[in-house]
Amino acid sequence: GQQVMQIPQYQHVQEGEDFTTYCNSSTTLSNIQWYKQRPGGHPVFLIQLVKSGEVKKQKRLTFQFGEAKKNSSLHITATQTTDVGTYFCGGGATNKLIFGTGTLLAVQP
Amino acid sequence: SAVISQKPSRDICQRGTSLTIQCQVDSQVTMMFWYRQQPGQSLTLIATANQGSEATYESGFVIDKFPISRPNLTFSTLTVSNMSPEDSSIYLCSAAGQGAIRGANVLTFGAGSRLTVL
Numbered sequence: 001g002q003q004v005m006q007i008p009q010y011q012h013v014q015e016g017e018d019f020t021t022y023c024n025s026s027t028t029l030s031n032i033q034w035y036k037q038r039p040g041g042h043p044v045f046l047i048q049l050v051k052s053g054e055v056k057k058q059k060r061l062t063f064q065f066g067e068a069k070k071n072s073s074l075h076i077t078a079t080q081t082t083d084v085g086t087y088f089c090g091g092g093a094t095n096k097l098i099f100g101t102g103t104l105l106a107v108q109p
Numbered sequence: 110s111a112v113i114s115q116k117p118s119r120d121i122c123q124r125g126t127s128l129t130i131q132c133q134v135d136s137q138v139t140m141m142f143w144y145r146q147q148p149g150q151s152l153t154l155i156a157t158a159n160q161g162s163e164a165t166y167e168s169g170f171v172i173d174k175f176p177i178s179r180p181n182l183t184f185s186t187l188t189v190s191n192m193s194p195e196d197s198s199i200y201l202c203s204a205a206g207q208g209a210i211r212g213a214n215v216l217t218f219g220a221g222s223r224l225t226v227l
Contacts (some may be wrong), residue, residue, distance in 0.1 A: 001168060044218070088151065
């Protein structure tokens with residue numbers, strides 16, 4: 001079945017440093033979504049990418065969808081303590097979403 | 110965007126018992142899903158709750174263990190049957206489609222139900 005892997009599994013940064021997480025699917029995706037889960041919270045939708053090679057930005061966050069639509073990345077510029085949490089990518093068919101393994105981001109002030 | 114209420118938020122259960130989790134959405138949604146999340150792990154899709162018909166289960170999950178109901182477009186239940194300690198997890202209800210946010214399969218999640226089986 002479809003598998004979605006993320007690296008790294010865990011990242012610890014100093015506040016102000018950049019952070020990137022990578023998402024790789026075993027199959028071609030119709031779209032890729034990113035979610036953030038704060039400690040003790042539930043996943044919250046961040047963004048959806050649909051087109052091959054698409055790049056979207058949300059303030060300090062930059063999301064990219066690979067040309068082959070099998071991989072994606074999330075880059076955070078100048079991390080802040082509010083960025084702490086686990087970032088999940090999710091992809092699949094239109095009727096369900098398979099989540100990646102997640103990347104836990106810790107930010108030291 | 111849709112607001113999803115789940116209950117119970119947490120429970121401690123005895124081995125061999127069953128527990129039903131309720132999920133209420135404040136607007137009609139096309140799709141409802143149930144996920145399981147072990148502590149520190151990713152979200153695993155259990156099943157798609159289909160309105161008026163049997164749920165569609167993912168590999169490794171069966172109806173006898175996780176019966177699901179969805180009587181209308183705003184409500185669903187998940188039962189965890191004959192529980193064992195391995196069922197200790199967070200169970201999350203989610204919704205997508207009309208009444209939910211943005212694109213067709215973008216998910217809104219409930220706060221989750223944390224089950225501990227002794």
